[in-house]
Amino acid sequence: MHILMIECNPNGVAGIANALELGHDVTLVSADPDFYLNASPLAKPAFEHPRCQVLKAADAFSIEALEALVKRVHAEKPVHGVATYSEYHTVHAASAARALGLPGMSVDGALNARHKHRTRLTLAGTGIRQPRFVHVQSPEQIEAAVREIGFPCVIKPSDGTASLHVLHLTNEAELARYLEDLAKVADYGRGVVRIPDILVEEFVEGELVSVEACVHQGGKIVNLGITDRCLSGFPYFIEMGATYFSGHPLQDELFAMNEQVLRHLGIDFGFIHTEYLLSKDGPVLCEVNGRLIGGIVPGLMKISSGVDPYLEVIRQALGETPEHPLPGELVASVRWFGSPVDGTLAEIDLGALKSLPGYHDALSYRAKGRAVSRLSKSNFDWLGHLVFTGSSRDEATERCEAALDNIHLAVNVGVAR
Incomplete structure (x- = not known):
């Protein structure tokens, strides 16, 4: 079978590797394949596999361009399934599946999930409990929306993910800083262009x-x-x-x-x-x-x-x-960790975790000598994770929390980045 993967995510490269192991052909369409090579140790062997084709397409975030591309791919080698693990590309995967007549989510359903303002507006009046919200389409409308909702409130881009640019606001000064920072964000990388829609919601x-x-x-x-x-x-x-x-x-x-x-x-x-x-x-x-x-x-x-x-x-x-x-019956829990400061990673040692009860695995996402950011704004600041198991939710989480004290981390500060 031939699987068309519309972008991915670093952990999702495991899915590509699994498909290749089962004998499937995989074509990955990506605006930036190097993103995965730098973020996942599985990417290089997967991309070099004889049944894996990586298509770099700078304009793949355009639905029209993507549909034309997938039809060309399908003409050269028939595609049997379309998938993605990427939040940014769920609508694209749905559109590609529709274009090829393959199983997939309806494009309207994908849009209703992908864009948070569509979720809120579609569910308004259905009886489903949601926060009070105001949908705005330009920065000039945000201050009025915040006054309508009141402090404290939560402000978020409609098309964000990984908690990026989601903020809890308590006063006008925080709002002004948020607007200043958001004005600098035109895209999320990998060709993903930010839409102007923003939600201001009551804090629940x-x-x-x-x-x-x-x-x-x-x-x-x-x-x-x-x-x-x-x-x-x-x-x-x-x-x-x-x-x-x-x-x-x-x-x-x-x-x-x-x-x-x-x-x-x-x-x-x-x-x-x-x-x-x-x-x-x-x-x-x-x-x-x-x-x-x-x-x-x-x-x-x-x-x-x-x-x-x-x-x-x-x-x-x-x-x-x-x-x-x-x-x-076996419960698994994860804890992510990061750096308390900006700098360069000098050393990270997770070896002491292996002897602890319930240890399953631990992984650093950064190599020594790489620049690291202080854990402060989003999930993209993670340095790594650890996973522990237990016979209950409480036991698994307690083992994870205790294990955090056994991570050895050294960061050089004051180094040019």
Whole structure:
């Protein structure tokens, strides 16, 4: 079978490697293939595999250009499935699948998930609990929107991801700095152009969790499990930990709400990651992501279930019925870590973690001598992760937290970057 991957993400390169191991052909379309080579140790051997073709296409973020490209690829070697693990490219994957007549999410459903203002506007009046919000389309409208919502509030680009440029605001001075910084952001890299739409939302206090689900072709929704989230302090929302498990006290309510959300948005295919804030009044929809959850969490799902969700994404794209990575008795948890300062990475040693109870793996994302940023603004500031398991959610998370004290990290400061 021939799989067309529309961009990817660093961890998702494992899915490409899995497909190649199974004997499939893979064509990766990317505006910047070097991004993966610098971010994933699996990328180089995958890209050099005889059944892997990497097409560098600077204009692939244009839907029109992408559709023309995928039709040329299909004419040269018939494509049997289209997939992506990239939040930025869910609409592109849906459009490519539609252009080739292959299984995929409806383009409208993908747009409703990808653009946060479309999520909010589509669900308004449905009875689904959401924050109060104002959708603005130019920076000149933001101050009025903030006054309407009031402080504290949360401001976010409609097409962002990884908590990038999402900020908790408490006063006018913070708002002015945010607007100044956002004005400098025209794109997110890899040819991804930022749209002007922005959401200003009321701040909802409560635990952040996500529901992982799989929507079969034909619209059947299967809720898989819950992922809890550990976040950094304000004003940014950096994800610092996660645990994939079953049995959350609000699981039944979350699962029922998730089915309503996906149906109202027209999300009719694929693995879906939907975030909820657990307010005092009940779950409140945070955002919907029309793709498999990112980061290392698919690895947690595999540890607990024995099913590799990266591979199931590809199997579903090929028209097969995916296996469900349902949480098992073994619970897996991850903690990410970063640097307290800007500088150059001098040393990182994770060896002491291997002797600790429940250790599964740990990984540094940066090589010695590379510039590192202070962990301060988004998930892109991560330096690495560690994964531990346990017989319960509490045991797995406690082991992760204790292990953080056993990381040896040295950063040279004052070095030209």
